[in-house]
């Protein structure tokens with residue numbers, strides 16, 4: 207470190223430790239600390255506040271590398287340059303991820319957000335496998351004032367999605383949120399099933415699915431990067447939602463995910479209720495991460 | 498793999514004659530990286546490395562023709578010991594019913610595990626009874642009743658609007674009448690930092706007085722695992738951990754962190770979504786998985 211930099215070896219170790227404990231991982235922790243070193247290396251005495259400011263800026267930029275929201279999600283949040291999709295038929299949002307990350311609950315929250323904008327929403331019960339998955343989604347449809355479609359007993363997920371999207375088109379639904387069963391990315395037949403669901407969707411609605419949202423759990427460690435890589439490779443992911451950030455996990459894994467995969471992070475889940483979803487804010491994220 | 502990395506390091510060092518302390522530190526850095534990559538908690542890694550450092554500076558390593566193998570042997574042995582050398586079984590009450598309480602973060606696999614555990618006990622000749630005490634998650638009760646039916650195990654049907662304590666009391670009576678010898682209570686997922694819900698869990702545990710209070714934890718949990726385990730253990734006195742979703746490729750370092758920090762043994766592992774996906778915990782298998 208350059209002369210006059212107010213950051214000693216101990217402080218550097220503390221910083222490394224904080225980033226590792228936030229699940230940033232060794233690789234990106236080293237990159238961040240090196241970048242900070244370069245910034246501080248100029249001949250000047252920095253205050254603690256300066257160092258914090260630089261670090262927050264580095265982290266905010268690192269996690270925002272994939273951009274934020276696009277398409278309908280960007281439209282929903284009224285992002286600058288979000289464009290307009292209304293009146294262009296049904297937007298299809300497919301929600302995917304490993305078991306228990308919060309997909310079904312997040313769909314309820316997203317539906318609520320779309321509904322608040324006066325849009326017609328349909329929830330498609332694409333999880334035909336797990337016990338009471340359809341009933342769980344139906345309750346979220348009721349809570350958010352959304353239409354709901356489920357298949358008959360033991361129906362194939364692809365056929366449920368086919369029927370749901372056909373209904374959405376004929377019913378002038380603005381957004382169709384498609385729930386899928388949790389699946390470990392290591393299970394090839396399940397990943398193939400997902401690809402099949404996507405193919406069927408594209409046959410019913412042109413360009414569907416317009417968004418493939420990967421739901422990740424903030425308490426997950428390095429495996430979240432493997433999940434993101436695999437889902438991106440096999441089905442293509444267009445946005446990430448990180449849930450359970452109301453716990454003590456800091457979600458540092460978003461930094462390697464953004465850096466390596468260039469994925470936009472659209473929302474963060476902060477609880478179990480309808481309103482517990484906020485648009486992702488890199489600055490707020492960075493400040494919370496360094497604590 | 499770690500073995501290959503250590504081999505590479507030692508091969509480079511061999512040409513310089515006898516191994517030094519500095520050489521061993523280079524290999525310990527690789528061990529540290531491997532454990533962090535496996536999601537073992539940072540502090541747990543520090544403690545672990547200092548423990549094996551002493552052993553790695555012994556003559557068996559320094560004089561060995563295959564020092565990499567010696568270090569791996571030390572690391573593996575230490576991991577197995579820390580993960581819980583001996584088998585940890587469920588506690589059984591001499592006077593039925595045995596009571597098992599499942600707690601944990603949202604989505605960790607409690608409801609599924611409750612049914613798996615019931616099936617395991619049933620196949621073992623016991624007569625378990627499932628208690629759905631989660632009244633907050635949409636369709637949680639239906640989920641448990643569905644998997645209970647699948648497991649062929651009786652379950653209590655709670656009255657809408659009742660509290661977990663009320664549900665338990667009624668269920669215990671019902672189970673007693675039906676001659677069940679084990680009560681398995683599924684609870685709502687909760688954050689360890691949610692005061693109200695942690696109080697609720699604590700009072701439920703006080704009332705149930707379980708023979709086993711098991712933390713159901715996701716194998717892919719990262720650095721936060723320690724905080725979660727410590728919080729649950731200090732509020733609700735755990736007797737065991739069940740690590741779920743080990744059928745994935747998460748290294749499972751959280752197992753080491755939780756066990757070494759709380760001293761609570763890992764009793765079972767979840768190895769799939771189906772009801773037969775529950776196995777007893779094997780420290781040696783977990784050790785080699787963590788090392789990658």
Ligand SMILES: Nc1nc2c(ncn2[C@@H]2O[C@H](COP(=O)(O)OP(=O)(O)OP(=O)(O)O)[C@@H](O)[C@H]2O)c(=O)[nH]1
Nearest residue numbers: 305306307308309310311388450475476477603604
């Ligand atoms: N605290 C907290 N809990 C959440 C959040 N999002 C979801 N949950 C909870 O996490 C648990 C799992 O949520 P689900 O929506 O069932 O997750 P899922 O991904 O659909 O699960 P599977 O379909 O079984 O794979 C539930 O108890 C939710 O209430 C969040 O942002 N914060």
Ligand SMILES: Nc1nc2c(ncn2[C@@H]2O[C@H](COP(=O)(O)OP(=O)(O)OP(=O)(O)O)[C@@H](O)[C@H]2O)c(=O)[nH]1
Nearest residue numbers: 305306603604605606607608609686742767768769
């Ligand atoms: N692959 C795999 N999936 C599992 C395992 N255990 C549970 N699951 C899945 O994980 C998801 C969450 O399981 P639940 O039983 O609903 O979890 P929970 O802890 O009861 O969730 P909450 O009640 O919301 O806190 C479901 O999709 C389960 O099928 C396991 O060992 N392997």
Ligand SMILES: [Mg+2]
Nearest residue numbers: 309310333339
């Ligand atoms: Mg779901």
Ligand SMILES: [Mg+2]
Nearest residue numbers: 607608631637
């Ligand atoms: Mg549950």
